[in-house]
Amino acid sequence: MVDGGAEPSVNQSAATEEMPIPRLSLVPNNEDVSSDSYDDPKLVYSSVVLRSLEKYLPPEILEMNRKEKVKYMSDILRKYISPEDCNKAEMRKNYMENIISSYEPRYRGWYNFDPKLFLLPSFLEAISVNTEASFGRIISQPYPSVFVFQMFQPDFFEKLIVEAETFRNWAQEKNYRIRRPNNTSNYGVVLDDFGLSIMLNKLMQDFIFPLCKVFFHELRGTMFDSHYGFFDEYGDGRDAELGSHIDDSEITLNVCLKKQLVGGEIVFGGTRCIKHLRTKYKAEELFHYTHIPGQAILHRGRHRHSAEATTAPRYRANMILYCRSSLFREMETYQKDFFSDVCGQCVQETRFKESQFLDARREEMIRIEDGANTR
Ligand SMILES: [Zn+2]
Numbered sequence: 001m002v003d004g005g006a007e008p009s010v011n012q013s014a015a016t017e018e019m020p021i022p023r024l025s026l027v028p029n030n031e032d033v034s035s036d037s038y039d040d041p042k043l044v045y046s047s048v049v050l051r052s053l054e055k056y057l058p059p060e061i062l063e064m065n066r067k068e069k070v071k072y073m074s075d076i077l078r079k080y081i082s083p084e085d086c087n088k089a090e091m092r093k094n095y096m097e098n099i100i101s102s103y104e105p106r107y108r109g110w111y112n113f114d115p116k117l118f119l120l121p122s123f124l125e126a127i128s129v130n131t132e133a134s135f136g137r138i139i140s141q142p143y144p145s146v147f148v149f150q151m152f153q154p155d156f157f158e159k160l161i162v163e164a165e166t167f168r169n170w171a172q173e174k175n176y177r178i179r180r181p182n183n184t185s186n187y188g189v190v191l192d193d194f195g196l197s198i199m200l201n202k203l204m205q206d207f208i209f210p211l212c213k214v215f216f217h218e219l220r221g222t223m224f225d226s227h228y229g230f231f232d233e234y235g236d237g238r239d240a241e242l243g244s245h246i247d248d249s250e251i252t253l254n255v256c257l258k259k260q261l262v263g264g265e266i267v268f269g270g271t272r273c274i275k276h277l278r279t280k281y282k283a284e285e286l287f288h289y290t291h292i293p294g295q296a297i298l299h300r301g302r303h304r305h306s307a308e309a310t311t312a313p314r315y316r317a318n319m320i321l322y323c324r325s326s327l328f329r330e331m332e333t334y335q336k337d338f339f340s341d342v343c344g345q346c347v348q349e350t351r352f353k354e355s356q357f358l359d360a361r362r363e364e365m366i367r368i369e370d371g372a373n374t375r
Contacts, residue, residue, distance in 0.1 A: 021116040022075045024056040028054050036066040041197040044089045045077055048225040080089040100195050106166040107159050113199040123151040132214050147298040157257040164231040167194045181230035187239050188232030199228040204323050212251050228322040235315035241307040249301030249322030256291045259316040272344035285344050
């Protein structure tokens with residue numbers, strides 16, 4: 001009702017359909033506000049995104065229970081993600097729920113990540129000290145931006161192989177069509193799909209990120225916010241080796257679980273920014289590395305790589321973890337030259353321009369000098 005006037009007209013449909021718009025606070029909540037745990041594979045959005053957003057929830061929402069807060073934050077996030085992507089995420093969620101509700105893991109207790117059971121004491125020590133010097137004691141860098149180290153207990157490899165095989169056999173027996181790590185894979189399994197998502201997320205956040213923060217400056221110290229982990233077997237009666245490719249990751253952790261073959265080196269062929277993905281590698285960028293069982297390799301997703309053909313008999317099993325940062329991708333979209341100091345093609349082009357500039361300056365100096373001498 002408006003004073004002294006007629007009843008204002010109301011758009012009925014707007015009044016009934018319009019819901020309050022979920023909003024965030026402009027300033028983050030106090031540091032001491034304890035965050036709920038969002039490490040739940042059934043959630044569409046990653047725990048890192050939800051935890052970050054939770055800091056900005058209005059006080060009245062912050063007091064609500066976890067389920068209500070997830071709904072509130074999901075309503076906000078949905079505005080930034082296309083309906084197609086939302087549908088895909090929903091379908092993936094249902095797919096994973098179906099598997100988790102009927103697949104009986106071989107090592108159920110193992111799904112709760114226990115670093116002391118999984119990781120080597122030397123690796124744990126280096127991470128807890130958390131300095132470049134402590135990492136330097138366990139890591140070597142055979143080629144720029146390719147880091148190799150030992151991090152897992154041998155028991156981890158054996159259990160991972162058995163668990164992946166158990167899952168694959170379960171899918172076969174049930175005639176259940178599972179997704180494969182990539183289009184060419186017929187034997188690989190996605191580790192996140194049968195409940196290992198929380199374990200992989202912890203591995204990425206607590207143990208891989210500290211290394212990346214020190215060794216990959218382009219991440220600007222920003223935490224990864226999603227991952228993709230898979231297991232694959234290559235060789236006779238298994239998948240064919242992949243040709244030269246890049247990964248859909250900022251950083252990739254590649255762990256060799258088992259290997260019985262001669263040759264089969266990993267061949268690295270240059271890092272590229274988004275605009276130079278198709279440019280050829282240069283001879284000086286080519287680097288061959290023999291991956292030994294038990295060893296982890298950490299490299300940029302955009303560092304092109306392939307596995308060399310081997311001589312029979314051959315077999316290798318690897319666990320791959322793609323570590324992703326949406327912030328990195330945003331930055332690369334909007335900030336020109338964001339990745340250019342690590343792209344081999346950009347570096348070469350910059351050097352060429354600099355040498356052209358210096359040559360032009362030199363010629364100019366000579367002309368000035370000659371002019372002075374002839375006067
Ligand atoms: Zn480039």
